[in-house]
Amino acid sequence: MDHLLILPLILPLLGGLLMLLPPLSKSRVRQRNFALGLASAMILISILLVVEARPGEIIVYHLGNWAPPFGIALVGDRLSTLLVLLTSVLAFCSLLYTFGPSEEEGSFFQPLMQFQLLGINGAFLTGDIFNLFVFFEVLLIASYGLLMFGGGKRRTRAGLHYVILNLAGSAVFLFALGILYGTLGTLNIADMARQVQLVDPADLPLVKAGGLMLLIVFGLKAAILPLQFWLPAAYSAAAPAVAALFAIMTKVGIYAILRVFTVVFGDSAGDLSGLAGPWLWWLSLLTLTIGGIGVLAAKDMRRLVAHLIIISVGTLLAGIGLEREAATSAALYYLIHTTLVSAGLFLLADLIGRQRGKAGDRLIAARPMHQGKWLSILYLIGALAVIGMPPLSGFVGKALLMKSALAVSEMQWFWPVLLISSLVALIKLSRAGSNLFWHITGEKPVVTPVDRAQLTAVILLLSTPVLMSLFGGPLTELTDATAQQLHDVPGQIGGVLRTSLAEGSN
């Protein structure tokens, strides 16, 4: 019996619980070391999973030994394992950052980080839509707990908005599940894809309503316009390591959209195929626009990065809205890039803020930085990557996405909006960089060297755009294969339900 697929859930769960109990709960240092050890193990496990899923056979894990569609199944295909690997890498860097000085002390911090990872990995790996709801709850409540660390009015307010909006979203999620269960009679995503082809045509509008409600829930998580307003306040208020980890949170929503609307409401869904496409397309173009406005308006670096995340969400969802394999592959490449780079920029904003005294990361003149040279090199790399300037991965991702828009009607909207958002990012980041590094007052720099562990975390994250570009060939091959597997709906159904389908035919 191969239990590898469930380890990304069991490890953070047990790890988090053990950290709440003595002897680990007694010392922050022990908690930290333990957490980093777990994160390293997670990277190893997820690499093994990616390798195992690479040939194309979907790994299915029957929880409680109940075969789907009756029991809950974990599904390890190329997409989910890839995203678990991404999460592991991100988690490792975020946790490494907590080794440095930070205000988020408290014995629950590390356990909550683990529970957050449990939620994220669970959302990626589960093949069951109700189980997805459960993991959405896990990550919502853990992220809420993490968001509140450090206290303060701004955090409390941002956290409250975040949690209430998401609880309303959970209610909509439950409605949607009720509707879909009432019409399709199943909760397994692959089985839903099968049932949606068999549903009575007269009942299709109900299925459609359920599907669109799911789109709202996932859209809220992904932060698509008009559901994105909570994000800048929440992300910029969060502690740096938390904000960095949150870079994957919008991607959970995007993943859910990709999974549900490609598999269940994909090519084989008859009248319901392409259910999300038009909505995603127009809303994501508007999201790109509002992200651009936010970027221009940002007055400190963390808000700037938060709005850059909104731009990236718009970019990704526009790609997914195209609903074709090449676009999905491009979006996946861009997703990996944007997650790691935005996380790196959040952490970098904290490092920069620490060296600028009272001014922090606000875009105003301040004392020169003690290690301005190194930080400015990191800033340059991050900025180039996030704008989409060559030779880093942002360029590859954006060019792939632009290339995947085929029809004139697609190009005439997507290209200008995407390119102008890049230009806006270019203008703002060059201004911000010149404000942060060059616009200095006469005061002496504060001699507080950057913490080694924290610097390593930032360097690790910001080296990814370089590596992703260098190894763009193999990586795009991987995303191509991933997109191909995802869009192969019969293959998904057959792969996940192979046990019960085999029994049924016997």
Next chain:
Amino acid sequence: MTLMWIPLLPLLGAVIAALTAHWGRTRCAWATAALPALALALILSLIPQLSETGSIKSTISWIPALGLNLSFRFDGLALLFSVLILGIGLLVILYARYYLSEKDSMGRFYAYLMLFMTAMLGIVLSGNLLQLWLFWELTSISSYLLISFWWHKPEARRGARLALTVTGAGGLALLAGILLLGRIAASFDLDVILQSGDLIREHRWYPAALLLILAGVFTKSAQFPFHSWLPHAMAAPTPVSAYLHSATMVKAGIFLLARLYPALAGTELWFIVVSSTGLITLLVGAYFANLKHDLKGLLAYSTISHLGLITLLFGLGTKLAAVAAVFHIINHATFKASLFMAAGIIDHECGSRDMRRINGLWKYMPYTAALAMIAASAMAGVPLLNGFLSKEMFFAETLEQEFLGSLSWMIPVLATLAGVFSVAYSVRFIHDVFFNGEPINLPKTPHEPPRYMKVPVEILVGLCLLVGILPNIVVGPLLNIASSAVLGGELPDYSLAIWHGFNLPLLMSLVAMAGGLFVYFHRAHLFRFQKQFPEWNASESFEMAMRRVQDAAGKLLDWLENGSLQRYLLLMLMLLILMLWPALTELTHLTGKRAHLPVDIPSLVAGGLLVVAGLGTVIYNRQRLIALLMLSVVGLVVSLAFARFSAPDLALTQLAVEVVTIILLMLALFFLPQKTPKESSPRRILRDICIAGLIGGIIGTICYALMTRELHSISDFFLANSKTGGGGTNVVNVILVDFRGFDTLGEITVLGIAALGIYNLLAGLRLFMPSGDSEGRQWALDRHPMILAVISQSLLPLALLVSVFIFLRGHNLPGGGFIAGLVTAVALILQYMAHGVDWMKTRLDIAYHRMIACGVLISALTGVASWLFQRPFLTSWFDHFHWPLVGEFELASAMVFDLGVYITVVGATLLILANLGQMTTSERPVTKEQD
């Protein structure tokens, strides 16, 4: 493979420059220069091979999905540009060694310069258009670093930003153009594209692709109206200007024009756009160059003007014009680089660049003056210098075109006018600076520069002379091979002779000379005329515009993202309505085929109660206690409904949850004002009623539609397998702990995390503690009434017994760990309420957060235990045993799992309630208690 080394060597040079910076300035310069010198040698060594094959190519696969390969292609045009880039680059390295002061970081400067050189070489050697774009953007980035080299100066920062914005915007347009071109030709490979000229020109996307590419070209080459960044880039150190604005950065656009000439040129659109842009730029640049008092400003506008000239030549579309353009590229690079360097020397030695102050330098630096005067004459197009030759060819070509029909004569006339201005500013450069009286108020006394600072100028001026006198020998072969690469093979007949006899072009030259002198000596009129226009500074205007855009964006964002939760929720609900409305209008049959249940009196009464209580909650929402009571009625009716529809488990759970929730809310209400202030305007209330009504109506419709339809679902499987597979007859419980035990594990984790989160939130909280209600009445002084204390204590064992009972029977009858946990928790809460936190603490000192951890851990480990039996996580096991006295009973792993649930529920509930309760007891004001 040799080809790849050419751009790679300067890149290594960047690293070496950074590493050798501490060796001292001269050594650093030598070490840095070694690598481009090697690259130049490589280039020269490739020439024999080039003349045999026409072009050399080497490709490595990089990102095939994007059509992006590392592909380097070496032909005549690439040769010309590489020689310019590397040759002038080497001279600039030497020059910069003496130009930069001790304070400037030499290593940083050379590193940026080498990076820029790599980018330029990358552009000219690219065999793949996407790769070309990659290097194109790299030039923007590295030029940003170079222009802002003196970043402490605001004008350097602004100039760099302006340049980056303009060229960056153009670069993005170029990307779009290249992607279009790549789609038309089905490849980004340069060879393929150059061979698909006809296909491209006839494609319906040709105009779009052409205009986008030209946007990139024109911004990079500072063509009107995108020229304004170039003069502000003069804030850079002069070696940078000498490099960027003679042979490189601005020539990148021209290069692309030449590179794609076979693929794009030859249409009317090309002619109109390219030649008119070139002509306007030529005139505008030449005119404004006369008005600048800054030496570098003059050179900047003259550069713009010459770039316009080259663009115009490419726009004319004849083969000879293309040859003339290539020739002028070479000539402009040599004389402009030497002029910038001379200007740098003057600036360096005088401390000023203002031509109204630096006069009569002939006396102070005759040698430099002689060099600068030769270069300036070349710029003016004086015979026996290289500028004369290409200018003659230019004039001749303007006479040859007939695109404008009867208005075609205008082009040569305007070209001559531009020639007049060009002579005028060249004369000004010579006369103002080196003669025209004595220097005025200079910070330093000028003198000749260090010996080696003059060497690069000498070499370049020597080339101007050599090309001017012996064009066929010196530049003929290079021009041939480069032009044939631009034209795709066939070369027109042309002669590089100095003397063509008396003809129209010569006359135009003579008119330009005479006119130029005239304009120069009457320049005061020109200045006076220009004074009538308001002064306009592109960099400042850009800065102001950016500020305004930022402010506007800020205001717009503040208005949209106003931090109002109500608004964000409203948007979500509106989207919900917007999405569901069309879907539901498609549903033609609302009522399904399922038979309705008969309506009975109790159901009607309960339903009525539910409606009334629901409405009551809304109506009394500002009186919080009443609203809460109403809400609890809703909860009770829901539990009754569960009971009515045969779901006793759910009813029990709902009831227990209801009790705990209401207690929690009562505790929370204690800290809040008892009444909500009236906040909503009538309009807003109306709006909210509409939204709520719509949402309610939509959800109600869906529920009705669903409930009246037959359900075919996987539920049947659970009913059939509950006993045989899960070992329990209570299907709900078996689903919870077995079929979908994993969900339960997730949910108790959620519960635990929520408790931890709340504990964390409360830990640092200091709340205002009211001593009475809103009407001034004191809270009861008797905090722990005797009756409550006695009854609760006697109830405790009973309640615990009940919870054990509920727990144990759970697998087969209504009950289970969750309900049992809630019952236990309620019983313990009652103790807290009756006796206070302190009393409880002495008797029951449990760290509840550890209890939660243990609970979840027990459940999780039950799941892990299945691994020992080679089963997946959470696989259940059960068996029936027979003990004497006890009789037959069942043991199941699910019970251990359920125990975990039980412990978690107790721990989480108590952690929240006890901590909230603690705040009310420990911090309550006690002053009044003595009364």
